[in-house]
Amino acid sequence: MSAAEHKHAAFRETPDRYGAFPRLTPEQLLDLTAHGERRRAAVGEVLFCEGQPFREFLAILSGTVEILHDHGGPDERTVAVHGPGRFLGELGLLEGQAAFDTAVVRRAGEILAVPVEQQRALVGRDPVLGDLILRAYLSRRYLLIGLGAGFRILGSCYSPDTVRLREFAARNRLPHRWVDLERDKDAEALLRRFAIPTEETPVVLWKGDRVLRNPSNAELARLIGLPAPVPSSDTGRCDVLVVGAGPAGLAASVYGASDGLTTVTVDAVATGGQAATSSRIENYLGFPSGISGGELIERAVLQAHKFGARLMVPAQVTGLTPQDDEYAVTFSDGSRARAGAVVLASGVWYRRLERPGLERLEGISVYYAATVHEASLCEADPVAVVGGGNSAGQAALFLANHASKVHLLVRGGDLNADMSRYLVDQVEQHPRIEVLLHTEVRDAGGEEKLESLTVEDNTSGERRELQASALFVFIGARPRTEWLKGVLALDEKGFVLTGADARAVADANRWASLGRDPMLLETTLPGVFAAGDVRSGSVKRVASATGEGAMAIRLVHEHRERRGNLVTAGPEGRRPVPGGSVSSR
Structure with missing residues (x-):
């Protein structure tokens, strides 16, 4: 497209093919007017800028606004063009993140501006408006991810720190683009442009002038505006500290905060846990057509914020110590917090597949999640998925929409053994999925990335070679409990013992006083x-x-209510029944 054609195109609205750009009704605009102000917008006015926090929710009453990536830079491009009735922004507006693009007025008109805090409250109070905005914002976030908008990670595919930064960005669903020093033709030009020695990579580049040299995950999080971690000094006390921000942790956050408890939730990597990496969850109650893990988690995060829960990422817990009927919690940066109760919801790590040649390809073409980010790296190529459970089935179905062929490698002889029936039916009927039972990976081929896999039939011993540009591994998980050894009781696999199992090994003296x-x-x-x-x-x-x-928070209330009156005998010298009952709330 010529410069003249591009300029002319900028005045045409972007069609709403993906539900990312709906229009507000006149009634909705009227309702929003009560919470904001109308003002004129001149040609060339920048309404918000890439890299800066959102200040306002903006709806267009008249005129045209162009959304640009890398505004003013060598890679400037149009993301969308909005006209009357459309609203601006994306998911970062609701979650306190910086903008990943820039909005510039192209035709003068009038806009409606609502302060961000009021808009967040409106999203929570008005289910129709809230759902409209949230769905559009989620679609826009994934559109930006697919476009490679946002910041750039410049680093070698062989660098562990490059893999770390890419994983952190992908797990937090942050728009970004990876520039591989080994293969990308733009890499050398960027190194020269920013005078970056190769030994200082990986670096994060944003807005054409920001350069972070091998940043920690926390430094990258601060750049984007993710919720601040625990400060270096003591943070004081909260009623409930939730460790882990997957579905269990976010549910505890929502119920704890909505019950009026001061609730802090921390996660070492990202909100969502393993659920956020699921391309589609089809058996979750209330979503008959299914819901992506990312969308489910984003909704839960917004819900937790709505009730006042504080979410902090990345913040890694390293210690838990009883202290004066409460708990002192220590973080990897040396900071501390005190909590009246703690909910452990740290989830699990996917198990690594230990095979020759795979370790050096992890993060390059061997993955332990199947999200939009990973799928975009293997378009139109054959891939392989290892595993026989629901995660493997969901991944195979998702990847079949991107790859030319999906080999599903299952060690056992029956797909029904560990996979839900509805998934088995879809997997077996999909024309691009080949299910190979009794099959295990023995070796990987390829120098800079995966090119092929040697697999073996574990009943006959016969080996064959499969063409595959990526390998996705879902072979079970191990708990994230190394830091709890010696602190509380774990089972032989490292999972946390609770209830009757905990009672069997608990210190009787500790519980006698309660x-x-x-x-x-x-x-x-x-x-x-x-x-x-x-x-x-x-x-x-x-x-x-x-x-x-949710149940854990109900039990937190039980613990808080019983602490005082169970230490001593009642007025008639009788002690309450141990364990008691859990009342409804």
Whole structure:
């Protein structure tokens, strides 16, 4: 497209093919007017700028606004063009992040500006308007991710720090583009432009002038405006500290904050846990057509914010110590917090596949999640998925929409053994998915990236070679509980013991003063609960994790209410029944 054609195109509205650009009704605009102000917008006026925090929710009453990526830079391009009735912004507006693009007025007109805080409250109060805005913002976020908008990560595919930064960005659903020093033709030009020695990579580039040299995850988070981590000094006390921001942790956040408890939720990597990497969850109650893990998590995050929960990423917990009927929690940066109760919802890590040649390709073409980011790296190529559970089935179906062929490699002989029936039916009927039972990976081929896999039939011993540009591994998980060893009781696999299992190994002297035993989700430490995948004996499903997160808060109330009157005998010298009952709330 010529410069003249591009300029002319900028005055035509972007068609709404993906539901990312709906129009507000006159009634909705009238309702919003009561919370904001109308003002004139001149040609060339910048309404918000890439890299800066959103200040206002903006709706267009008249005129035209162009959304640009890398405004003023060598790679400037149009993302969308909005006319009357459209509203601006994307997910970062609701979550306190910086803008990933720039809005410039192209035809003078009038806009309606609503302060961000009031808009967040409106989204929570008005379900119709809230759902319209949230769906559009989610679609826009994934559109930006697909376009490679946002910041750039410049680094070698062989660098562990490059892999770390890419994983952090992908897990937090942050728009970005990776420029590979080994293969990307733009890499050398960028190094020269910013005078960056190769040994200082990876670097993060944003807005054409910001350069972060091998930043920590926390430094990258601050650049984007993710919720601030625990400060370096002592943070004081909260009623409930939730460790982990997956479905269980976010449910505990929502119910804790909505019950009036001061609730702080921390996660070492990102909100969402493993659920956020699921391309589609089809058996979650209330979503008959299914919902992506990313959308479910973003909705939960906004809900937690609505009730006043504080979410902090990245913030890694390293210690838990009983202290004066409360708990002192230590973080990896040396900071500390105090909590009246703790909910452990740290989830699990996917297990690595230990095979020759795979470790050096992790993050390059061997992945442990299948999101839009990973799928965009293997368009039109054959890929392989290892695993026989629901995560593997969901990944295979999602990747089949991007790859030319998906080999689903299952060690066992029956796909029904660990996969839900509805997924089995879809997998077996999909024309691009080939299911290989009794099959295990033995070796990987390829120098700079994966090119092929050697697989073996574990019944006959026969080997064959499969062409694959990427390998996605879903072979089970291990709990994130290394930091809890010696603090509370774990089972032989490292999962947290609760309820009757905890009672069997608990220190009787510690519980005697309370006059009760550990409650259903309570650990061997009074007031410390476990919910979701990290708990021994839990059902590894999103729905059960959210249920346990909510239940944990009910039990926190029970713990708080009983602490005083169970230490001593009642007025008639009788002690309450240990364990008691859990009342409805």
